Amino acid sequence: MTATEINQTDLEPLEDFRQRLRTWLKDNVPRAGGPSRLDSTLTDEQEVAEVQKSRDLQKQFFDAGFAGIVVPTEYGGAGLTPAHAEVLNDEIVGYQYPSRYQVPTMTPCMSVILEFGTHEQKLKYVPKILDGTAVWMQMLSEPSGGSDVAGAQTSAVRDGDQWVLNGSKIWTTGAWWSDWALCLTRTNWDVQKHRGLTVFMVPFKAPGIEMHRIEMLNGTREFCQEFLTDVVVPDSDRIGEVDQGWTVGTRWMFYEKSFAISPYIIRPGGARPGTGGDAGRGSPILNLARKVGRAEDPIARDLIGESQTLNVALGEFSRRISQGMRTGKFNDQAAALTRLMSGVNAVRQSTISFQVGGGEAVAWTDEDEQLGRIGMGFVSRQASCIGGGTTEMSRNVISERVLGMPRERTEDREIAFRDVPKGPRT
Secondary structure, three states: OHHHOOOOOOOOHHHHHHHHHHHHHHOOOOOOOOOOOOOOOOOHHHHHHHHHHHHHHHHHHHHOOOOOOOOOHHHHOOOHHHHHHHHHHHOOOOOOOHHHHHHHHHHHHHHHHHHOOOOOHHHHHHHHHHOOOEEEEEEEOOOOOOOHHHHOEEEOOOOOOOOEEEEEOOOOOOOOOOOEEEEEOOOOOOOOOOHHHEEEEOOOOOOOOOEEEEEOOOOOOEEEEEEEEEEEEEEHHHEEEOOOOOHHHHHHHHHOOHHHHHOOOOOOOOOOOOOOOOOOOOHHHHEEEEHHHOOOOEEEEEEHHHHHHHHHHHHHHHHHHHHHHHHHHOOOOHHHHHHHHHHHHHHHHHHHHHHHHHHHHOOOOOOOHHHHHHHHHHHHHHHHHHHOOHHHHHHHHHHHHOOOOOOOOOOOOOOHHHOOOOOOOO
């Protein structure tokens, strides 16, 4: 059942829900603060502790009935509506919430399970997601595939009631501290590449999985590469039909690029402009200008205005796209519009922060982690246009599936994947 299919009769009125939530948050949840998800200053032990805090907080939300707002009650959710989820987004501003649990655990992973999983699979896995027991990631990208998801070469061979997986996945954020993953595999090499894929649910602790962590320029080691050698997965953990993984995959990627408007995740401030995790504590960019003594600098003030304007525009744009998709005015591929604008905005915001920070964001002391994060954020700013599906892919989706322009010609669409060249031409 999708969020839009929830029966809205006999549900708790929004204002009653708001007051009950507001009281519970005030009495039970700490105010916001703490390290970001990809903070390079954390040791492994500190990172694991932060993840555990997210698990514990998720369990706290679950026990109070505020986890999985739009997830049906039979699978552990609250069984409410996207409107109730937006109330939660409004009221959560300024409070801690299980940030490490939102993407990709809630979406795209749980979203995919809810759409394509069997009733038994949903009963088994969704409550454990909602109560903080299981953190999920996505084993999607491969070393040889780049952005060509359909070119997956990790193989799955059937052996009775189980499958044997071999291959490698890469750029799996947080895999080293996570529990499960959705894994896209190749189950048929004799059909077109989009036609021979199958999706499985795979535990990271399964025998045969070797995990390597990748150190990035900013010192983080959150990205992982997994090597799968004869990993056995029961057929009961297959998502969707055999060889029909592209049907699952297209929705999987839809959920991945539409997280900014998803009703499954907590987004402090939602799509409303001028809000977010820093609401009530002043504009982060303005606070930065004050910190470096540039609050009255006309150039810095222009940059502050641009930053605020971009945030307002992104909020209103996301709200409009979300509303259009809910009402059917836009097809679900319109989520690529939000993905594109979010990526471009993130790059510009990193640049603005760096420009306002000036020399102090280029060289900083050990005591000033904020300026250090700004400097490293600027160096790695383009990552926001790569992770979660590149903005180049979003531009293709917009042109072909939203605007109806002709598809780009490819040479491998009509031949068996076995015959598709897998390396550079000689």
